Amino acid sequence: MPSEADKYPKVAQLKSVDSLRARLAELNATLPLDDAIETAADGSPLAQPIEVGGFRVGNRWCIHPMEGWDANRDGSPSDYTLRRWRNFGRSGAKLIWGGEAAAVQPSGRANPNQTLATPENKRGLAELLEECRAGHREQTGTLDGLLVGLQLTHSGRFCKPADHAKWAPKIAYHHPLLDEKFKIDPADATCVWTDDELEVLIDDYVAAARLAYDVGYQFVDVKACHGYLLHEFLSSRTRPGKFGGDLDGRSRVLFTVIDRIRSEIPGLMIGVRLSVFDTIPYRTSREVGQPMEYQQLLPYGFGFGVDECDPMKFDLSEPIELMRRLVAHGVAIINLTCGSPYYVPHIQRPAIFPPSDGYQPPEDPLVSVWRQMESVRQCKAALPHLPLVGSGYSYLQDYLPHAAQGAVRSGWVDFVGLGRMVLSYPELPHDCLAEGKLKRKLVCRTFSDCTTAPRHGLISGCYPLDEYYKRLPEREQLTAIKQKLNEE
Numbered sequence: 001m002p003s004e005a006d007k008y009p010k011v012a013q014l015k016s017v018d019s020l021r022a023r024l025a026e027l028n029a030t031l032p033l034d035d036a037i038e039t040a041a042d043g044s045p046l047a048q049p050i051e052v053g054g055f056r057v058g059n060r061w062c063i064h065p066m067e068g069w070d071a072n073r074d075g076s077p078s079d080y081t082l083r084r085w086r087n088f089g090r091s092g093a094k095l096i097w098g099g100e101a102a103a104v105q106p107s108g109r110a111n112p113n114q115t116l117a118t119p120e121n122k123r124g125l126a127e128l129l130e131e132c133r134a135g136h137r138e139q140t141g142t143l144d145g146l147l148v149g150l151q152l153t154h155s156g157r158f159c160k161p162a163d164h165a166k167w168a169p170k171i172a173y174h175h176p177l178l179d180e181k182f183k184i185d186p187a188d189a190t191c192v193w194t195d196d197e198l199e200v201l202i203d204d205y206v207a208a209a210r211l212a213y214d215v216g217y218q219f220v221d222v223k224a225c226h227g228y229l230l231h232e233f234l235s236s237r238t239r240p241g242k243f244g245g246d247l248d249g250r251s252r253v254l255f256t257v258i259d260r261i262r263s264e265i266p267g268l269m270i271g272v273r274l275s276v277f278d279t280i281p282y283r284t285s286r287e288v289g290q291p292m293e294y295q296q297l298l299p300y301g302f303g304f305g306v307d308e309c310d311p312m313k314f315d316l317s318e319p320i321e322l323m324r325r326l327v328a329h330g331v332a333i334i335n336l337t338c339g340s341p342y343y344v345p346h347i348q349r350p351a352i353f354p355p356s357d358g359y360q361p362p363e364d365p366l367v368s369v370w371r372q373m374e375s376v377r378q379c380k381a382a383l384p385h386l387p388l389v390g391s392g393y394s395y396l397q398d399y400l401p402h403a404a405q406g407a408v409r410s411g412w413v414d415f416v417g418l419g420r421m422v423l424s425y426p427e428l429p430h431d432c433l434a435e436g437k438l439k440r441k442l443v444c445r446t447f448s449d450c451t452t453a454p455r456h457g458l459i460s461g462c463y464p465l466d467e468y469y470k471r472l473p474e475r476e477q478l479t480a481i482k483q484k485l486n487e488e
């Protein structure tokens with residue numbers, strides 16, 4: 001893709017925290033930024049323990065779930081998967097949020113190499129947990145204060161269980177824009193879940209949670225984000241019957257899963273990763289991103305956390321109501337994210353270099369980071385006692401720790417989650433807490449290769465910066481793919 005990268009000042013070229021502050025002020029996107037990275041010994045707010053569901057988590061760093069498209073075809077972990085989980089543990093973060101999305105049904109996988117949370121992979125799930133813990137012990141010398149969960153998913157509209165190139169969607173309802181974008185026949189009823197099929201799915205979520213509990217995970221994340229099934233249900237206003245319509249109906253699958261886990265596995269903590277806002281799906285292109293045509297759909301009833309009259313803006317009233325209900329149903333912690341990597345990557349994974357199925361950034365990615373942090377701030381203000389994890393920090397690059405400290409110190413968020421940054425620089429939390437400085441050459445520069453590679457059937461990883469991935473033959477394949485795309 002031709003790059004629009006020069007349009008916005010690069011974060012790596014902002015010479016000081018003050019220059020980032022000045023740029024944010026120009027963008028009307030103020031963030032709390034500390035002046036310097038503090039170690040645990042300095043009293044960093046990120047080193048402070050916090051109670052979650054009766055467990056004292058040792059610090060405020062969280063590792064987000066990051067799948068690698070690299071499990072074996074039977075859903076068990078490969079060496080790549082195990083290495084990634086070991087790195088998650090080595091990070092020094094005390095909250096490992098789910099590791100990666102693990103599918104509760106083989107047909108619910110987003111790719112044929114997705115990890116499975118089914119009985120056949122019980123041993124694999126145990127190995128992943130052990131690897132993560134071993135990495136953590138190696139880095140920090142102790143497992144004290146470490147909380148590890150497993151993320152449970154069904155990919156819904158984005159299922160590709162058998163072939164990296166072939167969608168096999170199983171959707172909550174027909175969405176006029178997403179059907180068009182992903183070439184789903186709006187008259188095809190066979191790809192819509194029936195209520196009876198959902199009862200089986202709910203059983204499978206509960207079985208997967210039991211499996212996670214049996215092998216030692218301390219919590220499960222009933223994933224409701226990124227356009228996958230349980231997120232899609234939250235906007236299923238046009239779906240008839242008990243799993244659609246009003247908020248009660250739209251959240252019924254989610255709450256039924258949660259209530260059953262609580263009553264059948266009372267010792268297992270429950271978290272939810274939630275896309276707290278969304279926007280209109282964008283067109284894939286090599287130009288600056290443009291939303292699909294939506295004027296004819298106003299008031300817009302096809303989003304969750306969007307303003308129906310102006311769906312390019314977020315509206316957190318329903319998401320906050322949903323979160324209140326989640327707390328009432330015993331959910332201990334919520335990890336906030338937004339949108340979907342399939343139809344609005346710029347809001348979800350702010351990047352200066354877009355993935356191959358994206359588009360050039362329609363705004364300075366700093367604004368996209370600010371939007372995620374600001375939405376979390378508003379949720380925290382509405383629900384001060386609910387522990388919240390924030391997402392979308394990687395684009396802050398060298399200044400990520402300054403914003404992380406500032407956000408926790410100012411009460412904007414309880415935990416700062418790392419996504420892409422942990423692929424390029426797993427030890428960042430440890431380096432901050434122990435040394436108060438970063439290894440700049442490992443800082444993620446949002447090249448998006450970790451997203452572009454799996455879009456072309458390759459395993460994901462940080463090809464530009466991680467020596468291990470740099471040496472793989474897949475790196476050459478990826479370079480060739482990107483060159484071809486640039487020539488088109």
Ligand SMILES: Cc1cc2nc3c(=O)[nH]c(=O)nc-3n(C[C@H](O)[C@H](O)[C@H](O)COP(=O)(O)O)c2cc1C
Pocket residue numbers: 064065066067068099100101151223225226273337348349350391392393394395417418419420421450451460
């Ligand atoms: C390669 C890759 C894999 C991801 N896999 C998952 C996943 O399995 N589950 C999930 O909830 N989010 C997943 N995400 C999203 C991240 O958890 C995170 O929300 C996102 O990258 C934004 O955070 P960041 O700015 O720190 O990267 C993935 C992101 C990337 C780049």
Ligand code: SF4
Pocket residue numbers: 420421423424443444445446447448449450451461462463464465
């Ligand atoms: S490939 Fe590496 S540098 Fe690029 S976005 Fe992913 S983690 Fe960051």
